[in-house]
Every structure is written in C-alpha cells, then in structure tokens.
Amino acid sequence: MDDPTVSVVVVSRDRGPSLELTLVGLARQLHDNYEIVVVADAAGLDAVRRQKLGREIKTVPFADPNISLARNLGTAVAAGEVVAFIDDDAVPEPTWLRHLTAPFSEPDVAAAGGFVIGRNGISFQWKAHSVDHTGQARPLDVDPARATALTPPPGRAVKTEGTNMAFRRSVLAQLGGFDPAYRFYLDDTDLNMRLARARHVTAVVPMAQVHHSFAPSSRRHASRAPRDLFEIGASLSVFLRRHCPEDAREKAVTDFVAGRDRALISHMVAGRLEPRDLRRLRARLAAGIEAGRSRTLYPLPGLPHSSEPFLPFRTRATGQSITLAGRPLSRRRLRAQAAARAAGGATVSLFILSPTALFHRVRMTRDGVWEQTGGIWGRARRDEPLVRATSFRRRLAQEIARIAALRQHKTPSN
Incomplete structure (x- = not known):
C-alpha cells in the first residue's frame, strides 16, 4: 500500500536556529508523500528562508504565544490525509514519518504517537503512557519494536507527546482540533481525552522516533528549569x-x-x-x-477542509544509507566526507570513537549527518555497564546494529 499523504506541522516561536535543524531533519525523510507546514513568528520565517525552502513548504505567519491556535492554523492549510506534529526543538530520524503513518493503513486508527529521545541522543525521554482525568500519565507496556493499536478503558486515554504525534485529519477536524484555552500545556492531552471519549483507536509506534533537545524559551531555561509556571x-x-x-x-x-x-x-x-x-x-x-478556574471555555466547532492544495515536498533523501567511522584524530576528514555524502542525499551515520570510557552522545549536524561520539569502552544506552572490554570493530558493529532499523543501515556481522 502506498504511503498516506501527510502534512507535517511545525510551530515555532523565538527559536529560529533550532527550527533550522528541525527542517534539516524533515527535508531528509524516507517518505514519498509529505508536505511541510511551518507556523512561525518572524524568526522562524527567517529560518525557512535561510534553509532556502520558502517555495517548497507552506508557511503561516503567527507570533501569539498559543500553540493550540498555531496548530489549528497549520491544520487549516494542511491537505494531507494525516497531520503529524513535531516541535521546533526536535529532529526526526529519517524513518520517522514512514513508521508514524504506517498504522493509518488500518481505517479504525485515528491517532499515533512515537517515542522521544532525550538530549544525549540515545536515552528515551518518553515512551508509551496512558493518562487519566487529572492529566497524570502512567507508563504502558507495549511491544518495543512494533506498533500497538489501543482503545483505552473509560476515564483514560492513550497519551501522545506533542513533539511526536499524528492524527487522521478528518477525525482531528471533526473534534475541532486543539482547544485554544490551553496556551501550550496539556493541549495534546486534552485532545487525547476527547479521542478516547469518542472511542477512537490510538497507535503507539516505538520505531517512530524523534530527538528532543528542550531548547530554551520564555517558559524554561536550557537546563529545563522553569522561568514561569x-x-x-x-x-x-x-x-x-x-x-x-x-x-x-x-x-x-x-x-x-x-x-x-x-x-x-x-x-x-x-x-x-x-x-x-x-x-x-x-x-x-x-x-x-x-x-x-475562570478562563472562558468555548465550544470547539469542526475544522473546515484545507484552504490550500497539497504541496508535495521533494525529499533530499535518496534511500542510500552509509556508515563512516574512525578515531578522533580523523574527525575533520571524516566530517567533511560525511557532509559530502549527506549533501548527495545519503542517510549518513558517522561514528567517532576514542580509546576511552566516555559516554556516547548522538546529534544531527546542520549538514544532515547523524554523528555519534564517545569511548570504545563507554556507555551508549545508560543501562549498560559503565565500562566494557571490547574492540573498535566490535563496538562499531554493536552501535550500527542499535540504530540500523531507524536509518536503514545494514547490520554488520561480528
């Protein structure tokens, strides 16, 4: 079955540089039928121009501090069968859209949510949760590799994270989109509760993964400490x-x-x-x-059909997948080589491993390269042994195997 058409909506405010990195990741999705919608203030629209994407994506100027209104404005011009959402301080893995939208081939699936990776690029910040009528989330036990479609019991909902979620547009429109009474917090949870009340099915999709950096904003510091509550x-x-x-x-x-x-x-x-x-x-x-307690609560009328036709984005990804690896002394050469291959459309994972026990970190560079650094004997997953005896070759094979399915790399034999 062909991939469903999907509109990716990104809301951005006061985070131009961070949005640029999000766009680098979105431009390299291994998906054939998607468009990108950016709802942003002046700084965000400047970021779109710097990435030279102005004619390839839809933009909606909006500077008010209300993410629910912004997401509704993005949905108003989104013409895909599915509307996906990602934050402007997140970067998607290249297979993100492919995995996130796959459950929508089942007609009863109305929503989907993926896993979120934290700032070290390896540990999970968010997996699978349900939520109750107080807004409190509780972990869900799901298959870690395959999508699980769930209909929650009365009084609970399947929780999707705002930085990694998707909805069938017809259902999202029928429910009235996001409630503007939530300026940025619990907006997605409220929608989850309305979906559950209507007995819609939500899929949890572990392989649909994004990296979330928690960029600073007017509400929180880079350390994640709040500025205002x-x-x-x-x-x-x-x-x-x-x-x-x-x-x-x-x-x-x-x-x-x-x-x-x-x-x-x-x-x-x-x-x-x-x-x-x-x-x-x-x-x-x-x-x-x-x-x-006294904020006005308004009815949520259904959203209209898209005001604009679908604008297919030509992905920069060719489907070619390569890995490069070496020691820190070779980092300059390796980075130049990786950037050149990424510019040609390859999905590139670069491993720079030192003869140490340093913890591993993963980031996507502005050249579109997934770079992993750390020690040959150090931790990648934080539940691994603090130090392990291994060789460069065996450690490299282990790390490639860990991310192979996300980036379509071939798993090396030991």
Whole structure:
C-alpha cells in the first residue's frame, strides 16, 4: 500500500536556529508523500528562508504565544490525509514519518504517537503512557519494536507527546482540533481525552522516533528549569474543568502542586534555581491555577477542509544509507566526507570513537549527518555497564546494529 499523504506541522516561536535543524531533519525523510507546514513568528520565517525552502513548504505567519491556535492554523492549510506534529526543538530520524503513518493503513486508527529521545541522543525521554482525568500519565507496556493499536478503558486515554504525534485529519477536524484555552500545556492531552471519549483507536509506534533537545524559551531555561509556571497552572485548571469530576478537582490540584514543588526543590538543589526563584514560581503557579478556574471555555466547532492544495515536498533523501567511522584524530576528514555524502542525499551515520570510557552522545549536524561520539569502552544506552572490554570493530558493529532499523543501515556481522 502506498504511503498516506501527510502534512507535517511545525510551530515555532523565538527559536529560529533550532527550527533550522528541525527542517534539516524533515527535508531528509524516507517518505514519498509529505508536505511541510511551518507556523512561525518572524524568526522562524527567517529560518525557512535561510534553509532556502520558502517555495517548497507552506508557511503561516503567527507570533501569539498559543500553540493550540498555531496548530489549528497549520491544520487549516494542511491537505494531507494525516497531520503529524513535531516541535521546533526536535529532529526526526529519517524513518520517522514512514513508521508514524504506517498504522493509518488500518481505517479504525485515528491517532499515533512515537517515542522521544532525550538530549544525549540515545536515552528515551518518553515512551508509551496512558493518562487519566487529572492529566497524570502512567507508563504502558507495549511491544518495543512494533506498533500497538489501543482503545483505552473509560476515564483514560492513550497519551501522545506533542513533539511526536499524528492524527487522521478528518477525525482531528471533526473534534475541532486543539482547544485554544490551553496556551501550550496539556493541549495534546486534552485532545487525547476527547479521542478516547469518542472511542477512537490510538497507535503507539516505538520505531517512530524523534530527538528532543528542550531548547530554551520564555517558559524554561536550557537546563529545563522553569522561568514561569502561570500557564501551566491555568491549563491544569482548564483541563480539570473539561475532564475531571468536580468533587475530585481539589485533590488533583493539591497533588499536582506537591509534584511541582518537589521538582522545583530538585532544580534548586542542583543549582538551577535560587530560593527566591522558588517563591516567585510558586506564586505564579497559584495565580495561574486561580486564573484557569475562570478562563472562558468555548465550544470547539469542526475544522473546515484545507484552504490550500497539497504541496508535495521533494525529499533530499535518496534511500542510500552509509556508515563512516574512525578515531578522533580523523574527525575533520571524516566530517567533511560525511557532509559530502549527506549533501548527495545519503542517510549518513558517522561514528567517532576514542580509546576511552566516555559516554556516547548522538546529534544531527546542520549538514544532515547523524554523528555519534564517545569511548570504545563507554556507555551508549545508560543501562549498560559503565565500562566494557571490547574492540573498535566490535563496538562499531554493536552501535550500527542499535540504530540500523531507524536509518536503514545494514547490520554488520561480528
């Protein structure tokens, strides 16, 4: 069966450089039928121009700090059968769209969510979770390699992460898209709850993976310590009004505040916040919770059909997949070689391994190269032994095997 047409919507605000890297990854998807929609402020639209993609993708100017409105504006011009969402501080693996959209070949699947990799490029930040009427998520046990289609029990939903999710456009439109009462927090969770209430099926797709860096913003520092909690508090109150029985709301608020307080103290202990920051952030959270209790809640009318025709993006990926590897002394030559091959459309994984026990890290460069660095004897997955006895060749084979399915590399024999 042919790949479904898919519109990838990226919302960007105050993150031009980060958006550029997202676009580098999106331009190299191993998928034949996709378009890219960028909803962005001036900095984001400048990033599109710097990548010389202005005529190849759809752009929607929008600078308001409301991701729900922005996503609805993106959906309004999205003409694909499926609408996928990724954040402007995330980079997709080349097979991301192929895996994420595959479950939609089943007509009863209305949504899909993939796994999210954290800043070291290896450890998972988010896997599979369900969520309840208080917004609290709980891990789900799913097959780690194959998609699992789920219909949650009453009162719960399958949670999709905003930086790695997709919806059948007809269902998304019927449900009214995203609720603008959520400025950025719990917007996707609210949609998950509405999907579950309508008994729609959501697929969890472990092989649909994106790397999420948590770029700094007006809401959080690069360290992930919060700058402000007002909208988080307001969105919590809105969510509870939408989904939680009235007699359970105060306990839900108390539990939430206690959890946030523990997180704030952890940030302070780690040196990311000062005591005066805690006082201010606690006050802002309380003010937001109170404001959300009276925030106007509007009906969500259905979204219209796309206002623009489908604009197919010509992927830069040719389908060729190569690996390059060497020691740090050869990094300049290897990086130049890798960049040249990536410019030609190859999916390139570059391994620069030193004779040390350094932990491994993975990043995608602005040349479109997946670069992994670390020690021959060091950890890649953080649950591995701290040090292992192995050779360069065996370690390289192990790391290629770990990412082979994501980048279509051939698994080497030991």
